[in-house]
Amino acid sequence: GSSSSSSSSNKLAKLASTLSDHNAAIDALASFGGLAENTSRSRKGLRHDIEAKSVRxxxxxxxxxxxxxxxxxxxEAVVNTLQAACDKSADELRHSRLKTEATLEQANRLREQRATLQHKQKLLDTFLIKFKLSDQQMETITNTDLPIDSHFFAALHSLEAIRDNARVLLASSRQHxxxxxxxxxxxxxxxxxYERLFVWVQQKYRLMG
Known part of the structure; x- marks a missing residue:
């Protein structure tokens, strides 16, 4: 009894669901219009409505x-713009790095050149001290208006020292x-x-005589 009643209830529920789906389908089709009756004209109208809605x-x-x-x-345009900006920044950074490296290399070369010049200047100063009289010493020896005094003999001593140093150079094949x-x-x-010294000695001798 109860099982038969339950089975009947299930069948009724399925039937109600089927009818509900059928009614929903009918309502959906009815939304296209022209489905008041099942005629050739209404079917064409339905097809036209379906095609029109499909096109829309x-x-x-x-x-x-x-x-x-x-x-x-x-x-894509934004990405391309950003990529171009990144590429430009990378190129500028690369150029700046190369320019900086070139500047550093030039600075190193200038430092090396300055060190070389300073070394040569020291050698030149040393050479002048050993192998050349100062302007004042030259004036003391060659200016006949100046007296023969201790400054003269000091300059003459420096001149003889220079000539001794020059004789040392003669022994070197590279500095000969x-x-x-x-x-x-x-x-x-x-x-x-020597001429000035000779004249000075003569004058002294005459004064003594």
Missing amino acids: LHRSFLEEFAKVECAVRGI TAGVDVLHETSEILEVA
């Missing part, structure tokens, strides 16, 4: 897709020419010094 849906889809495509293109040049230049100065 397709057009709407294309419009939405176009919007999405436009948005994607906009994003420099030694010859120094002796040649100082020989004339030495001759002037």
